[in-house]
Amino acid sequence: MVNPVLPLITLVIKSIDTDRFDGLNEDNKSLVNTLSMLCSFMSIDDFVSFIYSPKFVNLINTEIPVKFEIGLYTQHEIILEMIVENNLITLTDCRNQNYLQVAECSRKEDLFSSLNTWISLALKS
Numbered sequence: 001m002v003n004p005v006l007p008l009i010t011l012v013i014k015s016i017d018t019d020r021f022d023g024l025n026e027d028n029k030s031l032v033n034t035l036s037m038l039c040s041f042m043s044i045d046d047f048v049s050f051i052y053s054p055k056f057v058n059l060i061n062t063e064i065p066v067k068f069e070i071g072l073y074t075q076h077e078i079i080l081e082m083i084v085e086n087n088l089i090t091l092t093d094c095r096n097q098n099y100l101q102v103a104e105c106s107r108k109e110d111l112f113s114s115l116n117t118w119i120s121l122a123l124k125s
Contacts, residue, residue, distance in 0.1 A: 007040035007073040008119070009047045014067040014081065021064070028059045032066075040073055044115050048108050051089065060084045070115075078122045091118070099125075 013035045024032065041047040047070075050056060059066070068082040070091070081094040089105040091114055099121040103114035 005042070007042050008044065009041045009115070010071040010073050010076070011035065011039045011041065011047070011050075011082075012037065012069050012071075014069040016066045017064050024059075024062060024064070027055065028062060031055060031059050035068070044112055044119070047115065048112050051084075051111065052108055072119065072122060075122065080118060091115075097122070 013032065016032065021029070021032065041050065066084070068084075069079050070082050071077075071079045077095075078097060078099065079095060080100065081092045083090045083092075087106060089111055091100060091103040091105065091111075093100050093102070100114060100118040103110070103118075105111040105114055
């Protein structure tokens, strides 16, 4: 039987410093390859858990500049840019869609709240 429940959020690498890619260990290279394809998450909780997972944190700790794009699964044109540096996650409305301007998240709760606000406003429009 097909599951009619669709994912909520997508994540993909928007840009990465490819010159430094060869210096990554195999686990990080594998994660970069996975995140280079569109990944989807069923809930905000799933997404936040992944962002704070040891595997993702390990990639970010390599200090290789990576920009991500977060989108709504059902409305791919609604997107945010995500940059993670120095234990701070910055979400930016890169298309001026006015659902969320800039949010700086230093804790899981901040990220959850910012994404919840963004999704709520985007789905109401």
